[in-house]
Amino acid sequence: MTESDPLTPAAPASDALDALQAFVERHPRLFVLTGAGISTDSGIPGYRDENGAWKRSPPITLQEFTGSEAWRRRYWARSMLGWPAVGFAQPNGAHHALARLESAGYVSALVTQNVDGLHQRAGSHGVIELHGSIGHVHCLACGAQYTRASIQPLLEANNPEVAGAFAAPAADGDAHLDFDGNLPFAVPACAACGGMLKPSVVFFGENVPRERVAAATAALDAADAVLVVGSSLMVYSGYRFCAWAQQRGKPVAAVNLGRTRADPLLALKVEASCGATLEALAARLPPRLSEHDGPRPDAAADTAADTAANGGEPPRTATNTDIER
Numbered sequence: 001m002t003e004s005d006p007l008t009p010a011a012p013a014s015d016a017l018d019a020l021q022a023f024v025e026r027h028p029r030l031f032v033l034t035g036a037g038i039s040t041d042s043g044i045p046g047y048r049d050e051n052g053a054w055k056r057s058p059p060i061t062l063q064e065f066t067g068s069e070a071w072r073r074r075y076w077a078r079s080m081l082g083w084p085a086v087g088f089a090q091p092n093g094a095h096h097a098l099a100r101l102e103s104a105g106y107v108s109a110l111v112t113q114n115v116d117g118l119h120q121r122a123g124s125h126g127v128i129e130l131h132g133s134i135g136h137v138h139c140l141a142c143g144a145q146y147t148r149a150s151i152q153p154l155l156e157a158n159n160p161e162v163a164g165a166f167a168a169p170a171a172d173g174d175a176h177l178d179f180d181g182n183l184p185f186a187v188p189a190c191a192a193c194g195g196m197l198k199p200s201v202v203f204f205g206e207n208v209p210r211e212r213v214a215a216a217t218a219a220l221d222a223a224d225a226v227l228v229v230g231s232s233l234m235v236y237s238g239y240r241f242c243a244w245a246q247q248r249g250k251p252v253a254a255v256n257l258g259r260t261r262a263d264p265l266l267a268l269k270v271e272a273s274c275g276a277t278l279e280a281l282a283a284r285l286p287p288r289l290s291e292h293d294g295p296r297p298d299a300a301a302d303t304a305a306d307t308a309a310n311g312g313e314p315p316r317t318a319t320n321t322d323i324e325r
Helices: 014-026 064-065 071-087 093-103 118-122 149-157 210-222 236-247 274-284 299-309
Strands: 030-034 106-111 132-139 145-147 197-201 227-231 254-255 267-270
Touching: 014 118, 014 227, 014 254, 014 267, 014 274, 030 093, 064 254, 071 118, 071 149, 093 106, 093 274, 106 210, 132 149, 145 149, 197 274, 227 236, 236 254, 254 274
Parallel strands: 030 106, 030 227, 227 254, 254 267
Antiparallel strands: 132 145, 132 197
């Protein structure tokens, strides 16, 4: 599904589900790439609408956060009100379905652009969190680590006037609070050295750590195909894996309501609810006999089948030189 908030989940049409099942059966070692749209059914809003446009002003950048006390006050005020929506969120049907598909041998790697930790709570293993975890905070001076949950009581106790305000939740633990960063607000500091605390996430304007990119790239090389779930792929940190898959001759499918940046590259697109689609898919697929199948000898036939599933049009070639996020 998209990164927008669905009112009524759209169930997949039977022919779309048939095509997705056939795609997975042809390419059983999936590199799954998930985005904000998979978590909207867990009550966590997404960043973008069905056209891939921002639903609100763009998020804070790394440069704003580290360069301005006013921006940090604004960030932490909004985070204090928005944290409960992500901190207490529970995995939904899509997260559980991916965990079942992994157990059945169809997911060789799960790479997420999300920072909510819901894949791990659903039982998925070895998840590569491209953008880090909103559940952790670290000191930029001494490196001390804290849980985000341990910071929340301090924020609320030191800022009672703002803590009593109401603001609708936004993406990734943010909130729709029009807070003036020049107003008083007690920003949390490192208990060990008094240094600046930063959520352990990749901010916009920040690069994904090289070791995460390397791990995801190795996982892509070992996979048969890519399955995108709930992402518009508007930022390069996620989109590049679709471009790289195409360069490697690996087909890409997507389950997403709305436009994605990779639409021209897709061998198959299912415009339906992430949860309804993945639950139905998991129910259809039996456990694989082996999780370590050798190289697939029918690559040419698979490519022809993927082209047919895409209406007879082969995926287009991708080029990109964007920054990561």
